[in-house]
Amino acid sequence: MCGITGWVDYGRDLTTERSTALNMTRTMRLRGPDDEGLWIEPHVALGHRRLAVIDVEGGVQPMSEGPATLVYSGEAYNFRELRRELEGHGHRFRTRSDTEVVLQAYLRWGPALVDRLNGMFALAIWDRRTEELLLARDRLGIKPLYYALTPHGVLFGSEPKAILANPMFTARVEDEGLFELMTMAKTPGHAIFAGMREVEPGHTVRVGREGATDHVYWSLRAREHTDDIPATVRHVRELLDDIVERQLISDVPLCTLLSGGLDSSALTALADQALGADSVRSFAVDFVEETVGFTPDELRETADTPYVHDVAKHVGSQHTDVVLDTGQLVSPEVLDSVLRARDLPGFGDMDTSLYLLFGEIRRHSTVALSGESADEVFGGYRWFHDSSVVAADTFPWATTAFTNGLELLDRDFDARAEAYQHRRYREALSEVPHVPGTSAHERRMREICYLHLTRWVRTLLDRKDRLSMAVGLEVRVPYCDHRLVDYVFNTPWSYKTYDGREKSLLRGAVADALPESVVRRVKSPYPSTQNVSYERAIRDRLGELATDPAAPIQPYLDKAAVRTALRRPVGTASLQRDRIGLERVIALNDWLAAYRPVHV
Structure with a gap:
């Protein structure tokens, strides 16, 4: 895993711009702590920071062969077959x-x-x-990959x-x-x-002297699903076994997020099976107060730790709990x-806790497998199963808890932000591919799934990429394998x-590998501290602003509205x-203060 950047300019000699290209490259130093490379010709500069995972x-990089030079971030899990x-x-x-392999594949195809x-690449x-x-x-x-067109080329990173x-x-x-930030529309x-x-x-995106052209090489497509339920469950398991085995390839220490x-839990169990005699290493996050007493709330009915x-x-994993306190979560340096x-702008303690968890993991492992995206693929969030949310004329996450x-x-x-969000929602609905002849409910659930797979999951x-790469940790997401996503997207909602529950296909596919307590457990979101001292710190900060x-x-x-929010009693369910x-x-205030973007 790495950080890449570059500059193409057909109107100037970039060999005289080495210091600027180097500065661009060095902004990626946390993504790539192991090595640095810069390659420059008159009209192009390519920079690379490396986190060495395969063939240390x-x-x-940058890597050249014949007429082509490559900078690359990610992993090609099928590189052995391609080779x-x-x-x-x-x-x-x-x-x-x-x-x-990726470079030679370009020369071939x-x-x-x-x-x-x-x-992922x-x-x-x-x-x-x-x-x-x-x-x-x-x-x-x-x-991730960003770019900005210039009068004579492009900048990217x-x-x-x-x-x-x-x-x-x-x-x-x-x-x-600003609307995009606050509504979480995540417009492609x-x-x-x-x-x-x-x-x-x-x-x-291809950039040449005449400008840039954008090409779609993959998107979600609609097609009739012909497998029955038992065959579908079997195929999901076959895909997961293959995906996990592929994503365990690494020349550096690897673990799972649990x-x-x-x-x-499914990924941890399947990884352990695939590793054979070598037991998998696992890590979990917890909070000091919740190790001695957890209080169910409207978002989380159960604490994670007993199930972990x-x-x-x-x-039989080699397991570590990473336990955090409020002081760490509100540390100015961490924020x-x-x-x-x-x-x-980020998501408060859900970001800081994840960053701190990743930092501790990096002391032991360089690669981690995450269960991120299974809820989007298999329909796990509670709002998938709330008829009022499903019927709402907006993004599901805009109506939730x-x-x-x-x-x-x-x-x-x-x-104006709400109007913007609604416009983006209608645009998203217009993209959804449908199978002719399906019921109105099936059509709507396909729309809900599509919104999650093309907006929310991104x-x-x-979040996962930035916070992991900031500590030099590569996080892999097996549930984002496009074969699995495409297959499950086209299975009927029924x-x-x-089995009358969320994520039935996944549960049916992996139940044999898990303890019964986890098979029965109801979906619980990523944990957030319940400590009232954290709530007080947040309220105090907003009051100051x-x-x-x-x-x-x-x-x-x-x-x-701010005064009303700050008058609510500390620790109430509504404040949670x-x-x-x-x-x-x-977070919006801190971003505006740190980056000082000109408001135009």
């Missing part, structure tokens, strides 16, 4: 790395190489024959900070960018900063590190709930639900 000695195929075509290899890759290839740059991103958007390091780009934000391609774009998942829920320990004992990692902070902002801003994948005339958030606040909204407003 041989996978150095054998390429060798059959006469290609010869100098290294054992998947990077060289050109931009169509992306159709052959199974994995963001890449850039400069072709001297055409003087064109190819940018490409994996199908689900696991690995794994994170916005790489582009922001170039003096040709100025940090600017429009109202639409939108990068918040004006003039910057994301390469969309499943897309390539929450005690169905998703992560059931799984660890059942599979700043999280903000700088994301380049955007947490707030996004808009209720604390100026009413005019709030109203928010979570971005199959996904065939509301009375500080220099706070960047001041022009956007609804002071009366609404705390995310308070945290989002604070």
